[in-house]
Amino acid sequence: MSWLKENYEKAALGGAAAILVGVVATSFLGEDGGPSAKALPADIDNSPGEELLAEMAAVLEAREKSAEIRxxxxxxxxxxxxxxxxxxxxxxxxxxxxxxxxxxxxxxxxxxxxxxxxxxxxxxxxxxxxxxxxxxxxxxxxxxxxxxxxxxxxxSPLVKIVGESVDVFKMQMRWSSFDESSITIYYQDTKPTRTFSERVKHGASFFVKEGMDPNNRFVLASGSAKKAGPNGREQDTYEVEDTTPRFKGTAKQNFTLFRSGPKTGGFNEIQDRSVTLTLHALGQEGSSFVVKELEKFSLPYDPKAKNGPYQVTKIEPIVGQADVFTVEIVWRFDGGLEAKTLIVHKKK
Structure with a gap:
């Protein structure tokens, strides 16, 4: 950039002053440089020059202010x-x-x-x-x-829910008559050395095993009934109420105890199922948690939260694939419901 562009204001002011001096000099001097016969008197009115200088000063002052760019x-x-x-x-x-x-x-x-x-x-x-x-x-x-x-x-957090594995706890029972008011129930489960029998009165709870699951979990009906069994033949049965799971808002589960169940040795079987889930979002990546069938929970998962808006409503084996399960999770919220189905393998 030239000196003139950088010092425009100074050059303009200097030029104006030079013109003013030239005008005054011409008034006093003739064309040959000598004194002019038309010299101005001492009380000359030079207001036009002052107006010019004032106008230039105003222009320069305005340029000093920052320009507004719209x-x-x-x-x-x-x-x-x-x-x-x-x-x-x-x-x-x-x-x-x-x-x-x-x-x-x-x-x-x-x-x-x-x-x-x-x-x-x-x-x-x-x-x-x-x-x-x-x-x-x-x-x-x-x-x-x-x-x-x-x-x-x-x-929805359900988008980021992944099923890791399903855990199945099997309980098998069969019975024989003891007297008119009670029966003997034989029990075994998937835990090692968990085999025992107990006399149970009609209408009473069982098994009474303090400190051990199941303890007073089941209730025997007050009497027997005739039903078609797994083999299609009519046989004596007892209805049993399973008081677990005890999650708020879920119904108690019932099952039929046939005289001769479908399992080896005539056992009837019920199962406790749970699923291990992982939420790959909301800061819980890499951590997993276990939810039982019919249990309600929260997302992000909080083990202390009770009766959350999410619920595992179903854990069922796929027909023909004993080690593969369908897990259904439901989210209930104001004015709506959202469900997600997972395919999860049995825990090894």
Whole structure:
């Protein structure tokens, strides 16, 4: 930049002063440089020169103030007139894209959504990134219409639930008559050396094993009844009430104790099932928790929380695949219900 451009104000003021001096000199001197016969009297009115200087001073003072740059808006879009506008490349294209007027940079997510949340969409994997580190990707947040910059706003946690394994505790029972008011029940389960028998009166609870599960868990009906058994033949039966699980809001379970059950040795079988789950989000990545069938729980999982909005409503073996189970989880919320079904293998 030249000296003149850098010192414009000084040059302008100096030039004006020189012109003024020239005008005054011409008034006093003739064309030959001598004294002019038309010399101005001592009380000359020089107000026009003062007005000029005042005007120039005002101009210079105004230039010292910072200039106001107003944003340029085109179709509601603020355009920086001094900085180039960034361009992007859409998935599968080499053509530059203007995120205001061009096609979506990432398929399935509008450019407007990225702009509204101030998220950099220049990364090729931007949809798979997790802006607020809550375990849900930008694409998942977009699909759920949640805020990708707020950890307290996230999609349904059921999306991130994974079933690790199913644990099955088998209890087998058979019975024989003892007298008119009681029967003898023989018991065995999947725990080692858990085999015993007990005399049980009609209408009484059993098994009475202090400190051991099951302890007073079952209640025998007050009398027997005739029913078609697993082999299709009619036989004597007793109804048994299983008082567990005792989760609030769930019904007590009943089962039929046939005289000759379908298992080897004539045993009838009931099962306690539980599933090990992992929530791959909300800071619980890498940790797992166990939920029993019909149990209610919270997400993020809190072992101290009771009667959470989530419930394992079913753990059932798939027909023909004894070691593979269907696990159904239900989420009840205000005005709605959401369910997810998992395919989970039996714990080895």
């Amino acid at each position: 944003p340029k808006l085109i179709d509601g879009r603020e355009v920086d007139l001094f900085v180039g506008q960034p361009l992007y490349m859409a998935d599968g294209s080499l053509d530059p894209v203007d995120i205001y007027e061009g096609p979506n940079v990432h398929k399935g997510i509008t450019n407007k959504w990225w702009r509204e949340h101030s998220i950099d969409l220049s990364f090729a994997n931007a949809p798979e990134r997790d802006q607020d580190k809550d375990g849900f990707t930008n694409r998942e947040e977009f699909d759920a219409q949640t805020d990708p910059t707020d950890k307290a706003s996230y999609p």
